[in-house]
Amino acid sequence: MSSIRIKAKERNGSVDVKTLMKHNMETGLRKKKDGSKIPEHWITDVTAESGGNVVFAAAFNTSISKDPYLAFKFAGKKGDSLTISWKDNKGKTDSAQTIVK
């Protein structure tokens, strides 16, 4: 299962997008019991695409909360496809697609 959950709903020509990505978002500041630091591991980039165009893009720092939540609005209509993908600092990526309701 994809790590991304998307809700996209159109109202008056504007698509309301809410998304949740499952990711630990380690800051690199947390320590284990033995005092060694847990290495940082976080989502650096998120991109949203609809109809071949990038409709929203964001770069995250480690200060975004665990399991990031992101909401934005773009001009679109019911039935449009929307793809959201992320990339983390270890090069891992994931993406999910949905149809605007």
Added chain:
Amino acid sequence: MDRRSILKITGTLSAAAAATVAFPRLVFAAYNQKAFKNPKVEDSLNELFGGSASTPSGDIKLKAPDIAENGAVVPIEISTSMKVDKIAFMVKENPNPLAIVADIPAGTEPMVKTRVRMGKTTQVTAVVSSDGKLYTASKEVKVTIGGCGG
């Protein structure tokens, strides 16, 4: 003009606007290491926008709680009536203040909502770039339990 034809016209216009902005497929926002791994607000802004001079603006709405009980999850919302191309968010006294930079292409509303971590009570700032100029809105958020780990 009836409602249907208005909708049709707006639809065509927005499609045209989207077509003129030729974005390559699946290109991630260039991740700027220097802007993010920077303890100073001014230096981050310099790396990001090539300048740190900014003007406070009442046209930016920054929604954040007055008191955040849990610093690990602080909901924030930034929106503006201005035409902007980038929205950034800073937490002044975090180890690295810059939390998020959002690219707003034409056709996308200048609004972003997310959740951030806050180490302690400090000022939070939304920075938007509009027409090559920077505008800000700030707010003080009190944090009961810090959320940066350690």
